[in-house]
Amino acid sequence: MRKTIPDFEKMKEIGEKISMLTAYDYPSAQLVEEAAVDIILVGDSLGMVVLGYESTVPVTMEEMLHHTKAVRRGAPQTFIVADMPFMSYATVDLAILNAGRLIKEGGADAVKLEGGVDIEPIVKTLTRAGIPVVGHIGLTPQTATQLGGFKVQGRDLESATRLVKDGSAIERAGAFMIVLEAIPRQVAAQISQELKIPTIGIGAGAECDGQVLVFHDILGLFKRFTPKFVKQYAELRAASVLAIKQYGEEVKSNLFPSDEHTFGLSDEVIQKLYGDK
């Protein structure tokens, strides 16, 4: 059964942790749904782990829609959050248009936007229009250059205070959930305590109301870099290369295809077709 926003509110209330994992296509969505993870995030991290871009910045609305539709087909029973890509919510008008597309065309249940106090009016407009919004503060990859790179945020008094204000602004604007990325656990704990909406941490400690990680990271499928906060649960890259290598070698050595993977004709049809040749 697809969970709902009231279910997530209840989970926070009773202290049941919320699990969220990214997925980007039909097979990965099927796997995540089968594993009964509460929420699928179609993250714009797909730009890096699926499309091979250097960052999430080049990801387009068309790419997000394409992948969100495939994820919905693979996970019809799971609550899906789709990321709004960089510049797709630069103005209120753009935000309404693009968020509406991710819900109506993509089949997402909610959209996620990066930013705090600065995007409060945009989040307010979206939620008033009936679009469920997830916030994302701390390390915000779309604007990582402005933050001085992929660095932990909120380590000094000034930036920790700013993060708490950002969280409150996003809640005030009507978001029903917020992602906290790469911030000290004490700051995440304070935000999680102060906000009524569930917080989902990624590199933000165990006191958050839930956790999110990237599909390719937990399965060992992305090797360019691995942040400290990633826990790898399987090593599928090495296993995949091994299997593919074996396939290539078996083609070369004529071991594949064997009879088991080959279609044949009955002796009667062979006789009729070719006679005694």
Ligand code: KIV
């Ligand atoms: O794009 C993404 O996958 C994300 C998560 C890392 C939170 O935003």
